[in-house]
Amino acid sequence: MQLNEKTCNEMRIRFDYNNMMSEFVGEEGIPRELLLANKKLCKEAFDIVQKNRGKDMMGWAQLPYDQEEVVEDILKTAEKVREKFKYFVVLGIGGSALGPIAVFNALKHLHYNDLPDDKRGGPKFYVEDNVDPERMAALLDVIELDKTCFNVITKSGSTSETMSQYLIVWDILTKAFGDKAKDHMIATTSASKGNLIKLAQKEGLKTFYIPDGVGGRFSELCPVGLLPAAVLGIDIRAMLKGAECMDKRCISSDFATNPAMAFAILQYIAYGRGKNISVMMPYADSLRYIADWYCQLWAESIGKDIKKDGTKANVGQTPVKSLGVTDQHSQVQLYTEGPFDKVVTFIAVDKYRATVTIPNGCEEFPNVNFLCGHTMNELITTEMNATAYALNQKARLNNTVYLPEVNEFTIGGLLFMFELATAYIGEMFGIDTYNQPGVEGGKNATYAMFGRAGYEQKRAELNSAPAKKKEYICE
Amino acid sequence: MQLNEKTCNEMRIRFDYNNMMSEFVGEEGIPRELLLANKKLCKEAFDIVQKNRGKDMMGWAQLPYDQEEVVEDILKTAEKVREKFKYFVVLGIGGSALGPIAVFNALKHLHYNDLPDDKRGGPKFYVEDNVDPERMAALLDVIELDKTCFNVITKSGSTSETMSQYLIVWDILTKAFGDKAKDHMIATTSASKGNLIKLAQKEGLKTFYIPDGVGGRFSELCPVGLLPAAVLGIDIRAMLKGAECMDKRCISSDFATNPAMAFAILQYIAYGRGKNISVMMPYADSLRYIADWYCQLWAESIGKDIKKDGTKANVGQTPVKSLGVTDQHSQVQLYTEGPFDKVVTFIAVDKYRATVTIPNGCEEFPNVNFLCGHTMNELITTEMNATAYALNQKARLNNTVYLPEVNEFTIGGLLFMFELATAYIGEMFGIDTYNQPGVEGGKNATYAMFGRAGYEQKRAELNSAPAKKKEYICE
Numbered sequence: 001m002q003l004n005e006k007t008c009n010e011m012r013i014r015f016d017y018n019n020m021m022s023e024f025v026g027e028e029g030i031p032r033e034l035l036l037a038n039k040k041l042c043k044e045a046f047d048i049v050q051k052n053r054g055k056d057m058m059g060w061a062q063l064p065y066d067q068e069e070v071v072e073d074i075l076k077t078a079e080k081v082r083e084k085f086k087y088f089v090v091l092g093i094g095g096s097a098l099g100p101i102a103v104f105n106a107l108k109h110l111h112y113n114d115l116p117d118d119k120r121g122g123p124k125f126y127v128e129d130n131v132d133p134e135r136m137a138a139l140l141d142v143i144e145l146d147k148t149c150f151n152v153i154t155k156s157g158s159t160s161e162t163m164s165q166y167l168i169v170w171d172i173l174t175k176a177f178g179d180k181a182k183d184h185m186i187a188t189t190s191a192s193k194g195n196l197i198k199l200a201q202k203e204g205l206k207t208f209y210i211p212d213g214v215g216g217r218f219s220e221l222c223p224v225g226l227l228p229a230a231v232l233g234i235d236i237r238a239m240l241k242g243a244e245c246m247d248k249r250c251i252s253s254d255f256a257t258n259p260a261m262a263f264a265i266l267q268y269i270a271y272g273r274g275k276n277i278s279v280m281m282p283y284a285d286s287l288r289y290i291a292d293w294y295c296q297l298w299a300e301s302i303g304k305d306i307k308k309d310g311t312k313a314n315v316g317q318t319p320v321k322s323l324g325v326t327d328q329h330s331q332v333q334l335y336t337e338g339p340f341d342k343v344v345t346f347i348a349v350d351k352y353r354a355t356v357t358i359p360n361g362c363e364e365f366p367n368v369n370f371l372c373g374h375t376m377n378e379l380i381t382t383e384m385n386a387t388a389y390a391l392n393q394k395a396r397l398n399n400t401v402y403l404p405e406v407n408e409f410t411i412g413g414l415l416f417m418f419e420l421a422t423a424y425i426g427e428m429f430g431i432d433t434y435n436q437p438g439v440e441g442g443k444n445a446t447y448a449m450f451g452r453a454g455y456e457q458k459r460a461e462l463n464s465a466p467a468k469k470k471e472y473i474c475e
Numbered sequence: 476m477q478l479n480e481k482t483c484n485e486m487r488i489r490f491d492y493n494n495m496m497s498e499f500v501g502e503e504g505i506p507r508e509l510l511l512a513n514k515k516l517c518k519e520a521f522d523i524v525q526k527n528r529g530k531d532m533m534g535w536a537q538l539p540y541d542q543e544e545v546v547e548d549i550l551k552t553a554e555k556v557r558e559k560f561k562y563f564v565v566l567g568i569g570g571s572a573l574g575p576i577a578v579f580n581a582l583k584h585l586h587y588n589d590l591p592d593d594k595r596g597g598p599k600f601y602v603e604d605n606v607d608p609e610r611m612a613a614l615l616d617v618i619e620l621d622k623t624c625f626n627v628i629t630k631s632g633s634t635s636e637t638m639s640q641y642l643i644v645w646d647i648l649t650k651a652f653g654d655k656a657k658d659h660m661i662a663t664t665s666a667s668k669g670n671l672i673k674l675a676q677k678e679g680l681k682t683f684y685i686p687d688g689v690g691g692r693f694s695e696l697c698p699v700g701l702l703p704a705a706v707l708g709i710d711i712r713a714m715l716k717g718a719e720c721m722d723k724r725c726i727s728s729d730f731a732t733n734p735a736m737a738f739a740i741l742q743y744i745a746y747g748r749g750k751n752i753s754v755m756m757p758y759a760d761s762l763r764y765i766a767d768w769y770c771q772l773w774a775e776s777i778g779k780d781i782k783k784d785g786t787k788a789n790v791g792q793t794p795v796k797s798l799g800v801t802d803q804h805s806q807v808q809l810y811t812e813g814p815f816d817k818v819v820t821f822i823a824v825d826k827y828r829a830t831v832t833i834p835n836g837c838e839e840f841p842n843v844n845f846l847c848g849h850t851m852n853e854l855i856t857t858e859m860n861a862t863a864y865a866l867n868q869k870a871r872l873n874n875t876v877y878l879p880e881v882n883e884f885t886i887g888g889l890l891f892m893f894e895l896a897t898a899y900i901g902e903m904f905g906i907d908t909y910n911q912p913g914v915e916g917g918k919n920a921t922y923a924m925f926g927r928a929g930y931e932q933k934r935a936e937l938n939s940a941p942a943k944k945k946e947y948i949c950e
Contacts, residue, residue, distance in 0.1 A: 012950065014948060014949065014950040015948065015949040015950075016947065016948045017948070018943040018944055018947040020947075021944075021947055023941075023944070024941065024943075093800075093801060094801075094803075094804025095804070098805065109616065110609060110613035111616065111617040113589060114588060114589075114617040115616065115617060124589075129801050130760055130798065130801045131858070132759055132760045132761075132827070132851070132855055133827050133830055133831040133850065133852050133855070134759070134761060134827050134828050134829045135760045136829070136851060137829035138586045138829075141584065141586065141590065142590060158842050159804075160846060160858075161800060161804075164833045164851060164854060167836070167837060167846070168831060168833060168834065168851075170836075171834040171836065195842065195843050216804070256946065256949065258949070259949035276751070276752075276814055277751075283607075284607055284609070285605055285607045285609060285610045286607075286609060292805075295805060296804075296805035296806070299805060299808060300805060300809065302809075302813075303808050303809025303810075303812055304808075304812050304813070314813060314815065315813065316809045316812070316813030316814060318752050318816070320793060320795055321796075323605070325568075325605060325606055325636060326568060326569075326572075326604050328914065329570070329634075329691070329771075329914070330569055330573065330767075330770060330771035330774060330775060331771070331774050331775075332913065332917060333774065333779075333911045334775065334777075334778025334793060334913075335913075336780075336917075337778055337779050337780035337789065337791070337912070337913035338774075338778035338779070338789060338790065338791030339789050341751050341793070342793065352607070352609050353609050354608045354609045354612035354613075355608055356608040356612060356643060358639045358642050359642055359643065359646040361645075361646065362642060365670045365673070365674070367633050367927075368632075368633065368638045368642070368670050370925050370927035370928070371925070372642065375608065376606045376607070376608040377608050378925075379606050379635065379636075379921075380605075380606050380607055382924045382925060383606070383917065383921050385924065386917045386918070386920030386923075386924060389937065389940070390916030390917040390920055394780075394913070394916065437812070438808040438811035438812035438865075438869070439803065439804070439807055439808050441861075441864075441865030441869065442803060442861045442862040442865040443861070444861075445860070445861030445862075445864045445865055446858050446861040449861060450845050450846070450849065450853075450854075450857060451845065452841075452842075452845035453845070462864065465864070466498075466499065468491065468499075469493060469496075469498070471731065472492050472493040472495075472496060473490065473491045473492070473493070474489065474490040474492075474731065474732060474734035475489040475490075
């Protein structure tokens, strides 16, 4: 996209939280004085985040600034992939999948893979983020191996799911192409640690590196996300510029000007007042997987057992993805009438990339005819406003993120805004935003069940678990 | 599929709730005596449901028994559609979309639309359940109008989203085909009420009827779901037989034998003990949209402001869809370490429809090599068991629905089990399971904003809403 001096201003994301405040939603809302009383907490969280920028696991904060060299390499590689291949398949899970899916869906045609080759203008795109055997078999049914480039993504190289996929695909590739198999596989991984870098070096694969300080859920703006995006023809420089502009707006702890801080402190206060659910509800099909991406970021970053000081926490809002207007016919009944346990965040789009008019010709049916002559654009926006109004009337907290358009720049900015918000709220809760110790329990149990060496004790523990009672099984 | 006397037994769905009980998860769990003390409540709920079967809005309970005639008509129509058309597009939202999507994804190839024509063996399938103009434009880019059959589905004929889509598509069809437009449109709607039946009769469309006593979220097993399924070549008689077998298992209020009752009472008790979130987590890509379908059923049925006796309720568990193993790398950190506010329901599959082996060849990397020689099937199942174990160790309530296979029969049974469970828990809460008054607020505000006649007062109300404060907008 065309970027110029005005872009930062014209493509500015707005955040409206009137409907979070008690002045607008009544006593369930946040009292003005309570919000103001939290300025100090905002300052403290902001200062820690600023101090840690670029250090340890906060490498992600520098991604808009320190990647010019790798961007060059990505663009060159992407150009070759686009010339040579008809299919591009990401093998990855969690943070290695959710970002690529979200950006693809936001910025490419909504039925991209179904377009004929000449209209698609790039390879068909698949992201394999599960180990369901039916899914792997289904993928192999629809790609042509000789026209497929795979991108295996795992920082540690020890993610069982991704490494299983890699082994399966690598076996098929070497059987089909022998020495040339390496032309069909690109590895994105840690430069220094883990198995995948060693495997990649052994096999002579093209590699991209995930910086040490960038964790999975904060990795969309590093090669994890940038390579797939570039292969799809997405302007990754504009994405990074959008992130940079957002970052530069967030230079103070003042929630009046820092939208990431406003989002964080409002959710933090709401959580303390019983809102343990955070609904993310874009009003655009293109943004539905941004909600999925947010769900990982929010859940895995904040859902923690203990605080950094070692005291018990068990905190975390449960993020829920929802889609407007679709889920008005599924979830909004609960949102308006159920418990007062959630905050709904709408993502609105000012200007859609298509306009569709509802034609006339229904005069004899007044309760349909009122739609005629309007556009779908008006309808979707009006329904969003109407839903916000209805939630308000029922004293349900909601806020809205407005994107002027959906494009590379605004998507980069949106992702970065939520990443900053996550960093801030993590400090407010006093937890480690960047670890995920809770995932280890299941991993270790899997290792033990698979008989991996070193997990004998865990296996003994599993075997000694109390036998299930038949009484508690309906069969 | 082949059905015989043994099918009911061999394809029996099991429900294991050991991990809901305090004997297994400690004091967060449900004490045995508390569960037993609720037998009376189960009996009361069961009796009301039995008494109301087939009456009022419980027409859905008879669907496995009273549709032989319509099934004949559906099969004949589906056969013609399959012969004549390359694309089949459902226009519908909420209950008119979620069931068709769920069943399609469960029972057809996971990349069905991407298969070549000869391997696909039926029309490409799209469900348009939003009014995003970009989505409508995208659809028109990928279908060939002369080879497309549309199925517009709305019981009332007043659903703004669906009627907008209908008007747009009908306009295009009549411009392209004149009098023959009607050959490209099938209407599924109320036989007696609303606009769509009148429009359909005026235009001479083929129509199927939604029984009066079948609401949107309970409509998958009526023509709403059966026609799209049949067009896709899915054995709808086997689906209905699966539902019938489930129904016949649920002939007593005893949760030891009635899995729908067990599910309902456990969620009911858990909700009363602070578990306001119900996670539905199938371990199969094929079942991911079953979770979406469940989310509507559960949210819209139970999320209610008032009880039937008029007293304040504001009840309702928030359903959350999750996918195993994928969301282990997104949500499970929160589930194991966050607040004690949820119940996780796994859906397990005993036998997947494909087997994929992880090849050998990684001996030098022990922390990958332990996977080699195993199958993806083992891996996905082991990870599910490991996750259940990890949740258990962290005192997090979970239960598992086991499907012997994913097929027409088990899917019919699964849907019916959740429908019955919803009916039971609705009675336990004492709310009206079948209405959705909370959706009206947003609808009426939309009508007012669109200037529909009769909504002048609402419009005045909207206009007199307090102006937003600039202070609460970051821009």
